[in-house]
Amino acid sequence: MPRKIDFCSKWLLKFDNTDRVCSRWLTKGKTSNSFRCIVCNTDDLSCGNGGWYDLKKHFDLPKHIQCMKDVFGSIPLVVSPHPSASLSSNTNDDSVCTTASSTSVNQTRISFVNIYNDQRSLTRVVKVTRAECMWAMATSQLGFSYNSSQFLPEVFRFMFPGSQIATDYSLRSRKMSYVISHGTVYYLTNELIKDVRKAYGFTLFLMR
Ligand SMILES: [Zn+2]
Secondary structure, three states: OOOOOOOOHHHHHOEOOOOOEHHHOEEEOOOOOEEEEOOOOOOOEEOOOOOHHHHHHHHOOHHHHHHHHHHHOOOOOOOOOOOOOOOOOOOOOOOOOEOOOOOOOOEEEOOOOEEEOOOOOOOHHHHHHHHHHHHHHHHHHHOOOHHHHOOHHHHHHHHOOOOHHHHHOOOOHHHHHHHHHHHHHHHHHHHHHHHHHHOOOOOOOOOO
16 A cells, blocks of 8 residues: 655745645644645645645635635735834834733823824835734624624725725734734733743643
8 A cells, every 4th residue: 555645844835827836825733644724724634645746736726716815815914023123113112902901191091902003104015914813803802703894895995985994904804813822822822931931830630
């Protein structure tokens, strides 16, 4: 019997049919010869017989192409180590949105998120991204379901017919799930690991 092909980590850096790296949607599965698509939210899919061609078969599926459009849409999702650095050269003006509860003179406080006053002129893409980030934070903070965002782009377009931000807003349930599960949660988990590593000792509670 021929040997099954193992998942190869180099595939993460190969380009898919969008001419971008596969790591945007691809992760290794639980077994050595499987993979998962985090955009389609699949269970383990086999790459044991065709290797890279099994992946290619997946990313050429109409369903995957549609899911990629839902998540990455017209607005690029960019991971930046310094949120304000890529937006402006003015480093004194911090525009980071946080869920912290402190208040200061320069910020307007609303119930779930602090929005720092920002004097810079932002591009349309950045304004849309900020709007989507705020709704993603509100959704996790208030415990809304991902599905509650499914028709918000249409609702916003009707509510604010003259708004360019509402026109470009595209945060539906699939994109929301991707951003929170693989962005926010990934970041917070790493922060927790960093804290635990720095601690002299810690207690672990397992909840079932
Ligand atoms: Zn997929």
